[in-house]
Amino acid sequence: MMLSMAEMVVLVVTVLVAGAGSSILLYFLQKRSKSKTMMPLLDFTKNTTYGKMLNSDVSVDEIIADFKLLD
Amino acid sequence: MKKETYEILWKDGIKAKAEQIVNDNAGKVVFDSEAKERIYKEYSKLRDYTKISFMRNPDGLLDRHKVCACLIIAIVKSKPLVYEDNDDNFGMKGIFNENLAMTVGLSLLYNFIISSDQNNQKWLKNGFSYPNTIRDATYQELLCLMLYYDIKNNQYSILALSNILFMIEAYTKQCNIENGE
Numbered sequence: 001m002m003l004s005m006a007e008m009v010v011l012v013v014t015v016l017v018a019g020a021g022s023s024i025l026l027y028f029l030q031k032r033s034k035s036k037t038m039m040p041l042l043d044f045t046k047n048t049t050y051g052k053m054l055n056s057d058v059s060v061d062e063i064i065a066d067f068k069l070l071d
Numbered sequence: 072m073k074k075e076t077y078e079i080l081w082k083d084g085i086k087a088k089a090e091q092i093v094n095d096n097a098g099k100v101v102f103d104s105e106a107k108e109r110i111y112k113e114y115s116k117l118r119d120y121t122k123i124s125f126m127r128n129p130d131g132l133l134d135r136h137k138v139c140a141c142l143i144i145a146i147v148k149s150k151p152l153v154y155e156d157n158d159d160n161f162g163m164k165g166i167f168n169e170n171l172a173m174t175v176g177l178s179l180l181y182n183f184i185i186s187s188d189q190n191n192q193k194w195l196k197n198g199f200s201y202p203n204t205i206r207d208a209t210y211q212e213l214l215c216l217m218l219y220y221d222i223k224n225n226q227y228s229i230l231a232l233s234n235i236l237f238m239i240e241a242y243t244k245q246c247n248i249e250n251g252e
Contacts, residue, residue, distance in 0.1 A: 055131030060138050060179070063186035064076045067083050070178045070198050 072118070072138075077111050080142075084175040085110065089151055092167050099155060100167050106151030114145035121229050135183035136240075139176040140232040146172035147222050169215035180236055194247035199239050 003011065072080075089102045118141045122129045125137075133141070152167040177199055184191050201210035208216070214235070221227040
């Protein structure tokens with residue numbers, strides 16, 4: 001059975017639209033799953049070492065003069 | 072912390088707030104002025120432990136949040152407020168020592184923040200801000216409960232409390248700067 005020219009055009013357009021639709025869908029699905037797996041957890045732990053913390057340069061003795069008790 | 076510094080903290084902070092709590096709760100709680108030395112010794116012990124355990128230079132200074140955390144824990148552990156009724160079976164008691172400790176600790180933090188930059192008064196002029204809670208206890212009350220149970224069970228963490236103090240400071244700044252202060 002031969003398809004008419006109009007039917008052929010409809011078929012080709014349908015296939016193209018379906019293909020483009022699935023590609024877009026796949027793209028967003030992939031992007032979503034990517035953003036899920038790339039949680040900031042990696043950045044959070046990137047520079048984590050078990051070193052000690054930095055000291056401060058302000059002494060409590062220097063700031064106590066105007067001590068005010070909060071309500 | 073020099074003894075002279077502690078004298079100011081004791082007189083204008085710990086003693087002043089403790090007397091206010093005693094006046095507001097007459098017959099329930101009394102103030103033990105002998106706690107003065109206990110608090111200082113406990114604070115010194117906690118401060119030295121923190122420096123040795125967590126700081127790169129154990130001879131250097133602690134940051135403001137750790138200083139305040141050590142002071143808060145020292146006050147709660149030293150129990151300057153003593154319940155007049157020793158019967159422990161009548162249910163919940165006031166968390167007076169924890170309230171005292173948080174007030175003094177946050178007052179000291181306030182002082183540290185203002186001293187570092189006078190412009191900080193803009194966002195700190197109304198004191199600290201706390202997040203709303205869903206149930207009937209305020210965030211401050213929940214903090215006091217946390218202190219009560221953690222210290223009772225000897226499970227407190229200076230770093231965790233220090234982190235909470237940092238978050239309160241950051242939250243206050245964020246809330247007030249967003250409101251255009």
